[in-house]
Amino acid sequence: MAAGRLKRTINVLAVIASALLWLTALIWFAQTAQNSETLSRLQNGILLFSFIGIVILLLLIVANLTQLVRDYRNHVPGARLKARMVVLLVSLTVVPLLVVYTFSLQFINRGIDSWFSVEVEEGLETALELSRSALDVQMRENLADVRSMAQRIETGGRTNIVGELGELRRVSDAVELTIFTMGNDQILATSAESPFPAVPQFPSDELIFQLRQGGGGSYVSLEPLADGGLEIIAAANLMAGALGGEPDILLATFPVEPQLSELAGRAEASYDQYAELAFLRTPLKTSLTATLSIVLLTGLLAAVYGAFFSARRFVLPIQQLMAGTQAVARGDFDTRVPIPARDEIGFLINSFNDMTKRLATAHEEARDSQQQVESERGKLETILARLSTGVISLETDMRIRTANQAASAILGSDLEIHLGESLVNLAENQPLLSQFVSVSQSHLERGESDWREQIVLRSEVGRRVLMCACVALPGEHDEPGGYVVVFDDITALLQAQRDAAWGEVARRLAHEIKNPLTPIQLSAERLRRRYLSPPTTDSEFLDKATHTIIQQVEAMKEMVNAFSEYARTPDMELTEFNLNDVISEVAELYHHELPLALELSLETLPPVKADAGRMRQVFHNLIRNALEAMDHSDDQQLKISTRHTHDDGMGFIAIRVEDNGPGFLEEIVEEAFDPYVTSKPKGTGLGLAIVKKLVEEHDGQITARNRKQGGAVISILLPTTRKAEDKLLFSEHRRNERRERA
Amino acid sequence: MGLVFVLWQQGIHAQDEDPGSFLEQVAGSLSGGEQLSAPGFDVRSASITMESGIYYLDTWVEYRLSADAREALDAGVPLTIHLEVEFINPRWYWADENVGDIRQSYQLQYHALSERYIVLNLNSGEQNTHATLLPALNGLGRITGLPLIDPSLLNSDESYDVRVRAVLSTEDFPGPLRFLAFWRRDWSMRSDWFRWQLGD
Numbered sequence: 001m002a003a004g005r006l007k008r009t010i011n012v013l014a015v016i017a018s019a020l021l022w023l024t025a026l027i028w029f030a031q032t033a034q035n036s037e038t039l040s041r042l043q044n045g046i047l048l049f050s051f052i053g054i055v056i057l058l059l060l061i062v063a064n065l066t067q068l069v070r071d072y073r074n075h076v077p078g079a080r081l082k083a084r085m086v087v088l089l090v091s092l093t094v095v096p097l098l099v100v101y102t103f104s105l106q107f108i109n110r111g112i113d114s115w116f117s118v119e120v121e122e123g124l125e126t127a128l129e130l131s132r133s134a135l136d137v138q139m140r141e142n143l144a145d146v147r148s149m150a151q152r153i154e155t156g157g158r159t160n161i162v163g164e165l166g167e168l169r170r171v172s173d174a175v176e177l178t179i180f181t182m183g184n185d186q187i188l189a190t191s192a193e194s195p196f197p198a199v200p201q202f203p204s205d206e207l208i209f210q211l212r213q214g215g216g217g218s219y220v221s222l223e224p225l226a227d228g229g230l231e232i233i234a235a236a237n238l239m240a241g242a243l244g245g246e247p248d249i250l251l252a253t254f255p256v257e258p259q260l261s262e263l264a265g266r267a268e269a270s271y272d273q274y275a276e277l278a279f280l281r282t283p284l285k286t287s288l289t290a291t292l293s294i295v296l297l298t299g300l301l302a303a304v305y306g307a308f309f310s311a312r313r314f315v316l317p318i319q320q321l322m323a324g325t326q327a328v329a330r331g332d333f334d335t336r337v338p339i340p341a342r343d344e345i346g347f348l349i350n351s352f353n354d355m356t357k358r359l360a361t362a363h364e365e366a367r368d369s370q371q372q373v374e375s376e377r378g379k380l381e382t383i384l385a386r387l388s389t390g391v392i393s394l395e396t397d398m399r400i401r402t403a404n405q406a407a408s409a410i411l412g413s414d415l416e417i418h419l420g421e422s423l424v425n426l427a428e429n430q431p432l433l434s435q436f437v438s439v440s441q442s443h444l445e446r447g448e449s450d451w452r453e454q455i456v457l458r459s460e461v462g463r464r465v466l467m468c469a470c471v472a473l474p475g476e477h478d479e480p481g482g483y484v485v486v487f488d489d490i491t492a493l494l495q496a497q498r499d500a501a502w503g504e505v506a507r508r509l510a511h512e513i514k515n516p517l518t519p520i521q522l523s524a525e526r527l528r529r530r531y532l533s534p535p536t537t538d539s540e541f542l543d544k545a546t547h548t549i550i551q552q553v554e555a556m557k558e559m560v561n562a563f564s565e566y567a568r569t570p571d572m573e574l575t576e577f578n579l580n581d582v583i584s585e586v587a588e589l590y591h592h593e594l595p596l597a598l599e600l601s602l603e604t605l606p607p608v609k610a611d612a613g614r615m616r617q618v619f620h621n622l623i624r625n626a627l628e629a630m631d632h633s634d635d636q637q638l639k640i641s642t643r644h645t646h647d648d649g650m651g652f653i654a655i656r657v658e659d660n661g662p663g664f665l666e667e668i669v670e671e672a673f674d675p676y677v678t679s680k681p682k683g684t685g686l687g688l689a690i691v692k693k694l695v696e697e698h699d700g701q702i703t704a705r706n707r708k709q710g711g712a713v714i715s716i717l718l719p720t721t722r723k724a725e726d727k728l729l730f731s732e733h734r735r736n737e738r739r740e741r742a
Numbered sequence: 743m744g745l746v747f748v749l750w751q752q753g754i755h756a757q758d759e760d761p762g763s764f765l766e767q768v769a770g771s772l773s774g775g776e777q778l779s780a781p782g783f784d785v786r787s788a789s790i791t792m793e794s795g796i797y798y799l800d801t802w803v804e805y806r807l808s809a810d811a812r813e814a815l816d817a818g819v820p821l822t823i824h825l826e827v828e829f830i831n832p833r834w835y836w837a838d839e840n841v842g843d844i845r846q847s848y849q850l851q852y853h854a855l856s857e858r859y860i861v862l863n864l865n866s867g868e869q870n871t872h873a874t875l876l877p878a879l880n881g882l883g884r885i886t887g888l889p890l891i892d893p894s895l896l897n898s899d900e901s902y903d904v905r906v907r908a909v910l911s912t913e914d915f916p917g918p919l920r921f922l923a924f925w926r927r928d929w930s931m932r933s934d935w936f937r938w939q940l941g942d
Contacts, residue, residue, distance in 0.1 A: 131855060206873055222856040226869045230856070268855035272818040275854065279817030280918050287921035 022302075025049050026295050050294055057301040064308040077326075078319035082311045089307035094300060101296045108288050116278055124271045131264035135222055135230070135256065142234045142254045143220040145172050150236040150250045153179075165191040175231075176200060176253040179238060182208065182246040203235060203251055211237055211249060222256075228265060230256040317345050321352060333360035390466075393473070394483045398423045398441070401482060410466065410489045411436055412459070431459045436466070440485060443470065449480050454490075463670060465491045499693070502675045503566065506686075510564040517553050517560070524549040566675065566686045572614070572697065576607045579615065579653060579718075583640055586619040595634055596627065601641035605653055606720055614694045621687045622657045622714060628687075629661035629712070636660070644720075650727055651720035658713045663706040672704045688714075699725045781808035781928070783908045785936035790890070790904060797890040799827060801936075803883040803908045808928055811910070812875070814919065815859075820851040822864070822914040823882065827890060829940070830903040841902060842891045847911070848882055896940075905937035 025046045068086065071079035149168045156164060161179065169177045169191045178200040179188040190200045210219045217237035222230060232254040237247040256264075277284075317340045327335040333356055337349045381404075384391055390407030392415065394400060399422050403415035412432045424441070427434040435457045443451045449472035457464045468487040475481025524546045531542050580602040587598055623638065630636045637660045645652050664672055671677045673692035676685035688704075691714075695702045700718040707713055719725040788801035803825070807815065815821055829842035847864040858871040859878035872878035896902055910931040912923035923929035 128854060135855075204870070204872075206877060221858070221871075221873070223871055224853045224856050224858065224860060226862070226867060264855055268853070271854050276818040276916070279814055279819060280916060283918035283922045287918040290921065 022050075022053060022298065026298065047294075050298060054294075054297060054301060057298070057305050061301060061305050061308065064305070064312075068308070076319075077322040078315045081318065082315040085311035085314060086307050089310065090304050093303035093307065097296060097300055097303065101292065104292055105289060108292070109285055112281060112285055112288075116281065121274065121278070124267075124274050127267040128271045131260075131267045134260055135232075135264060138254070138256065138260070139220045139222060139232050139234070142173070142232050142252070143218055143236075145174070145254075146220075146234040146236045146250060146252045147218055149177070149252070150238050153250065154239050161189045162191065165189050169193065172252070174252040174254050178251045180249045180251060182211070182249055188248060201233075201251070201253065203249055207233075207235055207251075208249070211235060211247075217247070230261045230264065232256060313340075316340065317349055321349055324352060324356065328356055328359065333363050388488070390485075390487045390489075392423075392485045394423060394485065396475075396480060396482055398437075398444075400426070407487070410464070410487065432457045432464065436468075436487075439468070440470065444483070449483060455487075463491070464489060465494055498674065499689075502689070506563040506566050506675070510560045513556065514560045514564075517557055521550055521553040521557075524553070562686050566690050566693070572611045574609050575612055576609050577612055578605055579608050579610075579655070580605055580642060582612060582615050583619055583642065583655075586616055586623065587640065589620075590623055590627070593627065596630075596636045596638060598623075599637070599639045601639065603641075603643050605642055605644050606651070608653060608718060608720060610698050610718070614697065618691050618694050618716075621691045625687045625691075626657065626659040626661065626712075630659055633661065646720075648723075649721060650724040652724055653718045653720060655716040655718070656713060657716075658707065658711060660707075660709075660711040663710060663712045664704060669704065669706070673702065699728060701728050781806045781811070781931065783910070783931055783933035785906050785908065785933050788904075788906045788936050788938070790940060792893065795894075796892060799885065799888040799890050799906070801825075801885045801888075801906055803885070803933065805879045805883055805908070807875075807879070808931065810928065811931070815850065815852050815875070818852060818854060819916065819919065820849050820914075822911040823848045823850065824909045824911055825885065825888075825906070826909060827888075827904065827906050829891060829896065830905060830937075831900055832903055838903075841896060844890050846885075846888060850878060850882060902940040903937055904940050905935040907935045908933045 028046055068079065068083055072083055149172065152168065153161070153164060165177045165179070168174075175193040176190070177192075178190040180186065180203055181188060185202055187200060192200070207219050207221075211217055218235065220232065220234040223233050225231060233251065234254065235249055235251045238250045239247050317337070320337045324335045324337045335356055336353050339346045339349050339353070384402075384404040385406075387404060388406050390404065390410045392400060392403045392407050400415055400419050402419065405416065408415045411430075413426065413430045415426070418426050423433075423437055427437040436455065439453065439455050443453075450470065452467075452469045455466045455468050457466060466487045467490045468485065470483055470485045472480035473482040473484060527542065528546045532539050532546075536542075583602065584600065587600055590596060590598060619640075623640075626638050627636070630638075639656070639658045641656045641658075643654045643656075645654065668677050673688050675689040678685040692702050695716055695718075698718060700716055702714065702716050704712060704714050717728065719728055783806070784804045786802040786804050788799065791798050791800065805823070807821075811821060825846040825848070827842075827844040827846070828840055831839040831841050833839060849860075849862040849864055851860045851862070852858075853860055853871070856871070858873055859875055861870045861872065861878050861881050863869070870878075870881055872881060910929075912920055912930050915923055915929075919929070
């Protein structure tokens with residue numbers, strides 16, 4: 001900021017300095033163009049300086065003009081405004097300048113011409129002529145004097161030439177008289193008025209030439225003196241007497257009367273000045289015109305450049321503002337336009353900068369909140385995905401907007417890859433989905449947007465009970481903007497309720513039945529003791545009857561015990577052991593049961609943490625169940641296999657118990673693990689129910705189905721890791737897809 | 743002085759004759775001379791003699807004024823002419839060294855009242871007048887015994903060159919003429935350097 005201000009100050013100072021320099025140069029130049037003797041040596045320098053200035057200005061203007069034309073053609077923003085400003089400013093300055101120039105030229109020419117007139121010239125010439133005439137009179141007199149002096153010397157002889165000269169000088173006006181020889185410029189005699197005479201003036205070549213040429217042998221001339229005065233020099237031939245040969249020269253210098261000299265001098269000076277001025281008329285006009293033209297050209301160019309400069313200065317912030325606006329339009333909110341000055345444009349730019357700053361802040365905030373929304377949405381999606389409740393959001397035309405993983409699992413169709421498609425179209429050939437859609441559609445067609453219903457979906461793999469709720473999403477103009485259908489698979493819940501109810505029933509029955517059994521048994525035994533000894537005729541009948549009572553009561557007791565076993569939930573005793581060992585132990589007990597062929601296929605298993613007694617019970621029950629199912633067959637085959645899978649942190653132990661018996665009845669396969677559901681001639685109907693209960697106590701999963709080649713398969717899946725446990729819990733509903741063996 | 747010069751004029755003009763016709767005749771005679779050679783200054787000859795320990799210059803410069811210059815002169819504009827003499831120490835390895843620099847300035851002026859041309863030596867103040875231009879120019883051009891330089895100022899081991907030229911000074915013109923002289927080459931009259939080796 002400080003550097004910018006300094007730069008600006010330096011620029012302003014430089015402009016002022018150069019302008020002053022220029023102005024001074026022009027003033028000097030104008031002075032020298034007139035008759036001033038001062039600065040004469042500087043004149044050419046100043047002229048050169050002006051030229052350099054003009055050339056620089058021209059170059060600058062040409063560069064600016066080229067740039068402007070290029071910008072204009074390329075439709076650079078601001079170029080039109082700049083061009084208009086330049087044209088306006090140039091025409092505003094150039095036209096008045098040219099007018100002033102034209103008139104100035106006329107005034108100068110007329111002014112100079114007005115100095116000269118024929119009258120003045122004639123007057124001056126007359127004055128000069130008059131002076132000459134006046135002087136001529138004296139010159140003639142002086143010439144006559146010299147001639148007479150020469151005659152006197154000639155006639156008087158040259159005996160006392162010096163004295164004679166002195167005498168002659170005294171009687172005449174002459175200040176100096178000298179006699180020269182004609183040929184070799186020797187002074188023969190001299191006489192001067194001055195007490196300290198200088199070396200007498202030698203006759204000029206012109207004088208000698210004229211005396212020699214003849215014409216009366218005399219010479220007179222008016223001589224201007226260095227001090228501005230005048231003197232008259234007159235000379236005459238001096239005959240050399242008897243010797244013949246070349247004559248000598250008598251040279252006399254006469255002063256001019258001071259008053260006449262002064263007046264003549266003034267007339268001469270005036271004439272001289274006028275003549276010089278007259279001669280200099282054209283050069284003066286030329287030089288003044290040239291000076292004026294240079295001044296005008298300089299001013300003109302400076303004005304034109306100034307027009308470019310100010311147009312640029314004026315348009316630059318507007319251009320920057322335009323660029324800034326375009327940048328903002330492109331979405332670049334970080335644009336800041338430099339503020340040129342504290343004027344209206346500066347204010348505008350300040351406002352613009354303020355606006356972009358606010359826009360940037362708003363944009364930042366919007367982005368932040370969008371990110372927040374996205375992350376919330378992501379979290380929600382994660383939650384929805386992990387939710388065991390199925391959630392589907394639909395458009396009003398039944399197109400799927402979103403669907404979570406659980407929804408896909410419950411409805412047995414991967415909805416997540418069909419987002420945006422119509423649920424109705426998707427439901428074709430999908431039995432579960434089509435039942436779900438038809439229920440939903442029937443509600444929506446009746447105009448019910450908020451409803452709640454328990455739906456039972458039937459499929460070849462079994463029954464599924466869904467608790468379904470639908471809510472309309474808020475839309476525009478009181479119309480629903482879509483629907484959210486939330487549904488839970490409550491099959492397992494219902495199953496659990498049923499299991500719990502059965503447990504309660506079993507407990508009560510055991511209690512209620514067990515109480516009277518003992519007195520019944522005791523009464524029957526008392527009857528036997530009392531009436532069988534001594535034997536009577538009815539003894540055989542009594543024996544049979546009481547035996548039956550006792551036997552049946554015993555059977556009932558057994559049954560009640562089994563019941564209470566089912567209802568009983570003792571504490572788990574978790575220990576680590578190998579499941580294969582338990583299976584082998586239990587299988588060992590049934591090895592001798594013929595015609596059973598028991599086959600074990602056991603893979604190496606990791607130790608499991610479980611209740612060993614319960615596990616033993618599980619396998620006892622399963623083997624017994626299979627044996628009972630194959631009761632009348634001669635070819636009894638039973639296969640128990642174990643397998644360990646470990647994938648992606650999920651470890652399972654899978655146990656399969658297969659037999660070649662008659663299998664489950666199709667109609668009871670889904671309730672196979674319910675109590676008292678059985679297709680066997682023997683059995684309490686509690687075996688598999690207990691197995692299921694025990695497996696589920698170990699967070700495991702049990703399923704039953706029929707083999708294609710006949711017989712049943714019961715599969716148990718026991719988790720060995722935490723993740724596997726979660727997985728089994730999550731897909732709890734899948735358990736119920738399997739058929740149950742009654 | 744013993745100078746000999748040639749006059750083309752037909753006769754001598756007495757003082758009482760008409761000055762206009764006199765001027766016309768001078769102009770006519772000069773225009774006749776002009777046909778012989780173009781206006782310009784030429785150093786015809788120059789020599790240096792040593793007398794009582796001082797170098798003296800004798801030179802003959804031919805001055806042929808242009809019509810413009812003559813017109814200016816007759817209008818009363820004084821013409822200043824510089825006779826420039828330089829002693830040069832020529833150096834093959836560097837620019838020549840200027841050892842001495844003498845400038846003799848003369849002023850030629852027409853005196854309208856007396857109708858005479860005045861030749862004034864601006865250095866000495868000595869003044870001569872001539873009835874016509876040609877003798878005046880001749881008087882200007884014939885320089886004898888111009889004292890130049892004390893030989894003690896020169897190194898006797900070195901050989902020196904001397905050069906002479908005559909220049910019409912435009913700097914001493916009146917303003918407008920000076921301006922004109924800047925533009926028009928024919929106003930700035932000067933002779934070429936006349937150069938010779940000292941002691942030849």
